[in-house]
Amino acid sequence: MRDSGLSGKVALVTGAAGGIGAAVVRQLHLEGVTVVATDIDEGAVARLAGELGGRVHAVLLDVRSTEAVDTLVARVERDIGPIDLLANVAGVLSYEPVVSLSDHEWERVLDINAAGVFRVSRAVARAMQERARGAIVTVSSNAAGIPRHAMAAYAASKAAATMFTRCLGLELAPHGIRCNIVAPGSTLTPMQTAMWADADGAARVIAGSLETFKTGIPLAKLATPDDVADAVVFLLSDRAGHITMADLYVDGGATMRG
Numbered sequence: 001m002r003d004s005g006l007s008g009k010v011a012l013v014t015g016a017a018g019g020i021g022a023a024v025v026r027q028l029h030l031e032g033v034t035v036v037a038t039d040i041d042e043g044a045v046a047r048l049a050g051e052l053g054g055r056v057h058a059v060l061l062d063v064r065s066t067e068a069v070d071t072l073v074a075r076v077e078r079d080i081g082p083i084d085l086l087a088n089v090a091g092v093l094s095y096e097p098v099v100s101l102s103d104h105e106w107e108r109v110l111d112i113n114a115a116g117v118f119r120v121s122r123a124v125a126r127a128m129q130e131r132a133r134g135a136i137v138t139v140s141s142n143a144a145g146i147p148r149h150a151m152a153a154y155a156a157s158k159a160a161a162t163m164f165t166r167c168l169g170l171e172l173a174p175h176g177i178r179c180n181i182v183a184p185g186s187t188l189t190p191m192q193t194a195m196w197a198d199a200d201g202a203a204r205v206i207a208g209s210l211e212t213f214k215t216g217i218p219l220a221k222l223a224t225p226d227d228v229a230d231a232v233v234f235l236l237s238d239r240a241g242h243i244t245m246a247d248l249y250v251d252g253g254a255t256m257r258g
Helices: 019-030 042-052 066-079 103-131 152-175 201-207 225-236
Strands: 010-013 034-039 056-060 085-088 134-139 177-184 247-250
Touching: 010 019, 010 066, 019 034, 019 042, 019 085, 019 225, 034 042, 034 066, 042 056, 066 103, 085 103, 085 225, 103 134, 103 152, 103 177, 134 152, 134 225, 152 177, 177 225, 225 247
Parallel strands: 010 034, 010 085, 034 056, 085 134, 134 177, 177 247
Antiparallel strands: none
C-alpha cells in the first residue's frame, strides 16, 4: 500500500473536542502525526490528549479571536514545529427560521463557521506559503450546496467557508499547497442528536421530510465521525497529492451530488 506521507508531520485541528474533530485527531495520531488539538472546550481536548498520549497537544482556542489565532499559530511554529496540515472543524449549528433569526445569532454563526475558518487558514497559510508546502481541509456541510428549512444562518456560513477555502486553494496552488473541503451530511454526533425529539430521530433523518423538502439518505444510515474523518485525512495525505479545491460530499447520497 502506498504510504500516506503523514507520519512525522505537524497538524493543527480546530473543533477537536467534537465528534468529527476528535475523530480527525485520533486518525491523524494513528498515522504518526503530531497534533495540536484546539477547542473552546479546554477540558475535553485535554482529556483527548490524555487518552492518546504525548504527540497530541491540547490547547484552548476561540476561533472568533484574531489575536488568539495568530498567537497560537506563532507558538506552535516556534515550540512544536512547522504546521504541515490544517483541519478546520470548529463549527456551530443553528436551527431557526429567518423571520425569527436574531442579528446576534446570525453574526455568531457566521463568526465561528466562516470567519473562524478565515482567521485560522490565513494565519496558517502565511507560514505554509513561506515553505511552499502544506495541506488544508475545511469541514463544511452538504447544507452549503442545498437549501435547508430553518437553517439559513448555518447553510450560509458553510457556503461562505466552502467558497473561501476554494479561493484560498487557487491562491496557494502555485506554492504547492492544497486546499479542499469535506461536506458531511447528517452525522451521528451530539450536534445532530441534540435536534432529535425522541428515539426515532435517526429514522426520520434517514427517511427525509416532504414537509420541509428534505431528501432522505439513500444509503439508509447516518455517517459516523470516522466516516467524515476518513475523508479529511485522505485529503490531507499524499494520496490526494493532485487534488485541490475539491468539495467532497460525505452524506450517503443525500444531496445526490459529489
